[in-house]
Amino acid sequence: MTVLRVGRTPDHFSTTATYFNGFRSNAATVTLTIDEDTQSLVGLADDGTEIHWPLSDIREVPDQAGGDQMVLQRYDDPVQRLVLADFELAPRLPNRRKKLRTTKRGPLIAWAVAAVGSVALIIFVLVPTMANQLARFIPPEGERALGEVTLQQIRTALDQTGLNPVPVCTNTEGLAALERMEERLQAALPEAQSLTVSVLDHKMINAFALPGNYIVFFRGLIEKAETPDEVAAVFAHEIGHVASRDPTRHALRSAGSLGVLGLLFGDFAGGAAALLLAERLIEAQYSQEAEAQADIFAHSALLEAKIAPDALATMFERFRELGGEASPFVAHFLSHPSLGDRIQAARDATPPGFEAVPILSAQDWRALQNICD
Helix, strand or coil: CCCCCCCCCCCCCCEEEEEECCCCCCCEEEEEEEECCCCEEEEEECCCCEEEEEHHHEEEECCCCCCCCEEEEECCEEEEEEEECCCCCHHHCCCCCCCCCCCCHHHHHHHHHHHHHHHHHHHHHHHHHHHHHHHCCCCHHHHHHHHHHHHHHHHHHCCCCCCCCCCECCCHHHHHHHHHHHHHHHHHCCCCCCCEEEEECCCCCCEEEECCCEEEEEHHHHHHCCCHHHHHHHHHHHHHHHHCCHHHHHHHHHHHHHHHHHHHHCCCCCHHHHHHHHHHHHCCCCCHHHHHHHHHHHHHHHHHCCCCCHHHHHHHHHHHHCHHHCCHHHHHHHCCCCHHHHHHHHHHCCCCCCCCCCCCCHHHHHHHHCCCC
């Protein structure tokens, strides 16, 4: 312990304070005086600690207990505290209102920008690249298992209580009509697709594809369609995504991105990530190129099936009219700035004088519309 050198101390100032060293919970009592030679506040606490604080280095901190005491700390050591019962010392502290030094913001901002940039690089560059590569090596069994589990998650996520998954429509006549629509489209494909097609009893205007060749319609879309050809056009578009394995790549990208965010924000159990993944697959935001390729696929398949591709344009136009309802499926199509171009492309894909063959009879169309009854 160093010897505390106390210089000349005026008789008019001496006070008792409570001292906290910042490391122990118990306080010490100290009698304070001012060393005029060094312009310091000095004293010896009853726990043996020497106080030697230059007056210019002392600042006052707010008294959170009620404001009837003066709480002091050193400018260069904010851990220690002195609590005085009166404010007599205040006039001798020239910098008692001075703010503490803050760390330079430049390096902090640079590190923050670098961190955000790193996360963005992972989510928007590395994860998509790895997902595209990984999708090539997933066996069909694994892909189908992923689609099946995701469909169950979606059914559960759409139920507000989480106890009753949205039911799958099972009307026999409606399923038979949907199967006839699929057979007509399958016959037009250059390569048959082993599809699992379901209709969920939900008012959402939506249809989407999942890994493992799952295609899911919502009752709301079938109800909003005015002709079976419009449903078939959406069907062909989703088959195009299946043929290109877009759902698998999208699922891997979404899962990878949500995994990174889960590590950052603490969702290690993955519950929230599973729900978000289900939501993102419902509202699948494929790239502009993937959407264009799915449209081209649909145009070709519809022509081969003797269905006018402009049925897809009609459905797109209906989506645009329904944009105010904020349906995820509608919002998905409206999110693409080239929707007008896609409508025109579907119109142009229909040759002049093209003679379409109805894909369903009037009876089958009524059955499909009542598939959830």
